[in-house]
Amino acid sequence: MPINAVIFDIGNVLIEWQPERYFAYHIGEERTRAMFSEVDIHSMMNRIDAGHAFDQVVEGTAQAHADWHDAIMMIRDNWADVASPAIPLSVHLLRQLRTKGIPVFALSNFGAENFPVSVAKYPFLEEFDRHYISGQMGMIKPDAAIYAAVEADCGLSPDTLLFTDDRHDNIAAAQARGWQTHLFDGPEGWAHCLVKQGLLTKDEAQ
Template sequence: MGEAEATRFLAEYDFMAFNHGLDSGTPWVEAAAELARTHPEWAEHAAAYREHFPTSLTGEVPGTVAIVRELSEAGVPMWGLTNWSAELYPHAPERFDFLGLLDDVVVSGAEGVAKPDPAIYAIVVARAGLPAADLVFVDDKEANVVGAIEAGLDGVLFTGADDLRRQLRDRGLPV
């Protein structure tokens, strides 16, 4: 699929809803079957998205991996929480070695619930074994940060590594 066709697919089909379903635990085979039933003209494009997904993982957000490494070196426990298809998530740790520094990663697709649903934050809190208020949740989507705060976590809206570093320092974290 060319770039123009991919752009049209994303614009004409509610890809965000399709992807959120995958992130919430819908298996690819079911999502693809539903897409083929309701929008057969886009079924091939969704298959291409899945096939080429690993090549879309091209880079890290500048400055963020250094923060993760500093927190790890300081012994700060960290958990990841990602809205991601359980079937596609395995490509992430293959591509991004810093994920190995996290104590655990809660993958929404494996849990069957995605951010900003309150249940996903409860899963993270349970896995961390700490009070929710002791956890700092960082995300680049305001709705997810609001959801975390409503679930009792401290929340930081990510706008860039420099701001994140400042906000973590303000909370007494060693970065």
């Protein structure tokens, strides 16, 4: 089946999302483990990704956990450094696909307010032909509704969409709709997939 568009997740595909690592560097590994055991940071981010206000959710979480207030606020105040760094080979692959005229979309669980902060640091995030950002859409992966919204907006047959994401549940939801998929476990594997699909040559994917 031909590929009519390639769809990238962003976190851990184009830019790294490892908040535990960020906090381990800034407050130490022991305190990081303690904070993440007491504060559900990932649940907080899910609320933001689903469309809740970035500042309000982070501030509310910080106020509810006084012992970790200052650390939690670092997510708001230093967002571009928390969601960092870029994954260079993935960025290269994105640009190579665009150079060859292959439509590229972003489908990412990302807050409406913090996404522009990441775009300011990583301008390549503006290079997609279409953006599907969960916080802007008010729906979130792996809910079927967000995949259906992508299909309705782009007008392409599901079986002609090639999607990469680092989470098994997000991939399974795409597969259930007939999308072609690649579970991202590193840019080298993604490069191999694009070559195997005939979208890029080996030289282009390096």
